[in-house]
Amino acid sequence: MAVLKRIRASTLMETLVATVLIVVIFMISSMLLNNLFSNSLKGSDHQMEEQLNQLVYAYGHGKLGLPYSEEMGDWVFSVTPLNQNGMETVRFEVTHQLSQKTIGKSIIHAN
Numbered sequence: 001m002a003v004l005k006r007i008r009a010s011t012l013m014e015t016l017v018a019t020v021l022i023v024v025i026f027m028i029s030s031m032l033l034n035n036l037f038s039n040s041l042k043g044s045d046h047q048m049e050e051q052l053n054q055l056v057y058a059y060g061h062g063k064l065g066l067p068y069s070e071e072m073g074d075w076v077f078s079v080t081p082l083n084q085n086g087m088e089t090v091r092f093e094v095t096h097q098l099s100q101k102t103i104g105k106s107i108i109h110a111n
Helices: 012-042 046-060
Strands: 068-072 075-084 087-096 102-108
Touching: 046 068, 046 075, 046 087, 046 102
Parallel strands: none
Antiparallel strands: 068 075, 075 087, 087 102
């Protein structure tokens, strides 16, 4: 009969408070995860950097004419020759049209 010993139960108010706390913690954690996921998608520019590297490679092997411009979605690629301090350089740049985020590389023109 020791198994049938009376166990003290929690009140309705304690159960409701615990339920509300669990729901609030779940909501906060889901909002944080959603925010992190959306920021990782918005800030991901690895594909654009890869395309920029492909343009540098194509220029280095004589397959890219200057000046060059291309649009890919909201991103604009541009390759322009520059003359800085008597040195001929080539500027590779990709710019997001909405956020104006720019990624760029400059290389010295090889004759």
